[in-house]
Amino acid sequence: MSVRVEVTADRQFGTNSYLVEDEDTKDAVVIDANLEPGLMVDLVGKRLANVRAILLTHTDVDHVAGLAALLAEFGPIPVAVHEAERHVLTEGKPLRREFGASLDRVENVTSLIEGETFRAGSLEFEVLHTPGHSPGGVSLKIGNNLFTGDALFAGSIGRSDFANSNGRALIDGINSKLLSQRDELVVYSGHGPATTIGRERKTNPFLS
Numbered sequence: 001m002s003v004r005v006e007v008t009a010d011r012q013f014g015t016n017s018y019l020v021e022d023e024d025t026k027d028a029v030v031i032d033a034n035l036e037p038g039l040m041v042d043l044v045g046k047r048l049a050n051v052r053a054i055l056l057t058h059t060d061v062d063h064v065a066g067l068a069a070l071l072a073e074f075g076p077i078p079v080a081v082h083e084a085e086r087h088v089l090t091e092g093k094p095l096r097r098e099f100g101a102s103l104d105r106v107e108n109v110t111s112l113i114e115g116e117t118f119r120a121g122s123l124e125f126e127v128l129h130t131p132g133h134s135p136g137g138v139s140l141k142i143g144n145n146l147f148t149g150d151a152l153f154a155g156s157i158g159r160s161d162f163a164n165s166n167g168r169a170l171i172d173g174i175n176s177k178l179l180s181q182r183d184e185l186v187v188y189s190g191h192g193p194a195t196t197i198g199r200e201r202k203t204n205p206f207l208s
């Protein structure tokens with residue numbers, strides 16, 4: 001399988017949405033739904049990709065704002081999220097008490113489970129629960145690619161000053177599940193540029 005990764009970022013929060021595609025079958029998933037879903041729709045059209053599911057690293061509003069527009073475009077494909085944040089989608093409850101915005105309810109919700117494989121067409125993702133920024137934060141690994149949401153960034157880590165954050169859990173999860181991966185693994189974060197596990201292990205000032 002040959003995995004291709006492309007990114008779109010919205011202009012308001014610089015939140016990344018990724019298109020992950022199996023170049024052999026054209027099966028694809030979208031990871032996170034930023035505030036400019038039109039950019040992703042255009043990209044999918046250009047690639048002629050067949051989007052099989054939308055995977056969420058977590059449900060902060062800037063990662064789910066584009067969900068309704070993507071589902072309107074791609075049809076009622078499954079939206080995958082960790083159990084601890086499932087209610088944000090099924091009940092339209094906001095993730096944070098600090099931010100009021102609620103979401104349209106999503107019908108077709110499926111689970112991302114720690115240690116299990118998530119399959120979407122010909123794509124298979126390893127699910128790593130990396131909470132702390134939010135309770136249901138996950139990182140997703142496929143081939144030489146690791147999507148870390150707002151847990152790990154190039155040169156930084158996610159905020160853990162929200163009511164339902166946990167700074168200790170965030171660091172523990174990054175150390176035990178992400179920095180334990182091989183150096184060459186490419187890290188695609190929720191915001192900002194890509195990096196590698198090796199570079200972050202050596203240079204990330206929040207992890208030394």
Ligand SMILES: [Zn+2]
Nearest residue numbers: 058060133150
């Ligand atoms: Zn976030």
